[in-house]
Amino acid sequence: MATPHVVRGNAPPATPASGAIHPLWVRVTHWLNALAAIVMMLSGWRIYDASPVFAWFRFPTEITLGGWLGGALQWHFAAMWLLVFNGLIYLAMNLASGRFMRKFFPISPRAVWRDFIAALTGKLSHADLRVYNAVQRLAYLFVVVDLIVLVLSGLAIWKSVQFPLLRELMGGYDNARIVHFCAMALMAAFIVVHLAMVALVPRSLLAMLRGR
Numbered sequence: 001m002a003t004p005h006v007v008r009g010n011a012p013p014a015t016p017a018s019g020a021i022h023p024l025w026v027r028v029t030h031w032l033n034a035l036a037a038i039v040m041m042l043s044g045w046r047i048y049d050a051s052p053v054f055a056w057f058r059f060p061t062e063i064t065l066g067g068w069l070g071g072a073l074q075w076h077f078a079a080m081w082l083l084v085f086n087g088l089i090y091l092a093m094n095l096a097s098g099r100f101m102r103k104f105f106p107i108s109p110r111a112v113w114r115d116f117i118a119a120l121t122g123k124l125s126h127a128d129l130r131v132y133n134a135v136q137r138l139a140y141l142f143v144v145v146d147l148i149v150l151v152l153s154g155l156a157i158w159k160s161v162q163f164p165l166l167r168e169l170m171g172g173y174d175n176a177r178i179v180h181f182c183a184m185a186l187m188a189a190f191i192v193v194h195l196a197m198v199a200l201v202p203r204s205l206l207a208m209l210r211g212r
Contacts, residue, residue, distance in 0.1 A: 021129050021207045026099075029090040030208060036083035037147065037187060039065065039075055044184060046072035053181045084151060091144075107137045129207050143190050146183050153180040 022030075046064035050072075066072025094100035111134035118124045119135060132140070156167045156176040170176035198205050 020211045022211050024211065025089075025093050027208055027211060029086055029093070032082060032086040033090060033147075036079045036086065038191075039079035040083060040150075041184060041188060042066075043072040043075035043079065047076060048181065053177050080151070080154065083147065087147060087151075103132055104137045104141055107134055107141070112138050129204055139190065139193070143187065146186050146190070150180065150183045150187065153177075153183060156180075 042063065042065035045059035046061075046066045047069065049058050049061070049064065050069045052058055064072065066075050091100075094103075115124065115133040115135045119133075124133065152166060153170055153176050155163055156170045157173065157180060160167050160173050160176075167173060167176060170179050
């Protein structure tokens with residue numbers, strides 16, 4: 001996504017530096033993570049419908065993946081392994097290269113609020129896609145944590161007997177299902193907002209595709 005600076009008064013936006021915006025490893029892991037997350041979400045909806053957490057709510061079959069419970073489970077577990085291994089590579093590369101600290105920190109509630117208000121009032125510049133604003137930093141940190149919660153709560157459901165401590169940390173099997181559902185709902189909300197922001201700044205999509 002694009003990286004805004006607050007535009008104050010009539011000052012021109014910052015001139016972006018030249019060179020690559022996203023290295024190849026960032027782009028590859030980003031798209032693999034996106035693929036895995038979407039496949040897990042759609043197949044998870046079919047699994048959910050087989051035994052709903054909330055009796056009054058089900059997902060329309062047309063937007064689920066797998067066709068039946070067995071097929072959905074196969075898709076779900078295949079995507080889970082892709083998400084876990086690719087996610088570990090993404091985190092390891094970010095930490096080893098220093099990109100994690102450089103891109104996502106520092107961050108403060110004041111900065112988040114300032115950039116959020118600036119975005120609502122149309123005062124954020126998207127001239128330099130290299131620098132994430134405070135709202136973006138919070139959103140990306142949030143989705144990393146949310147995906148970790150999804151994996152851990154999923155393990156507590158899938159291997160409840162093998163991971164009793166994890167199950168108890170989730171508040172028991174039934175609560176683990178609720179945690180998993182809520183984490184999925186938050187991820188779906190992130191995807192919607194993320195796509196809306198990309199639509200507003202289409203250059204950010206090109207940068208994630210070609211690196212520049």
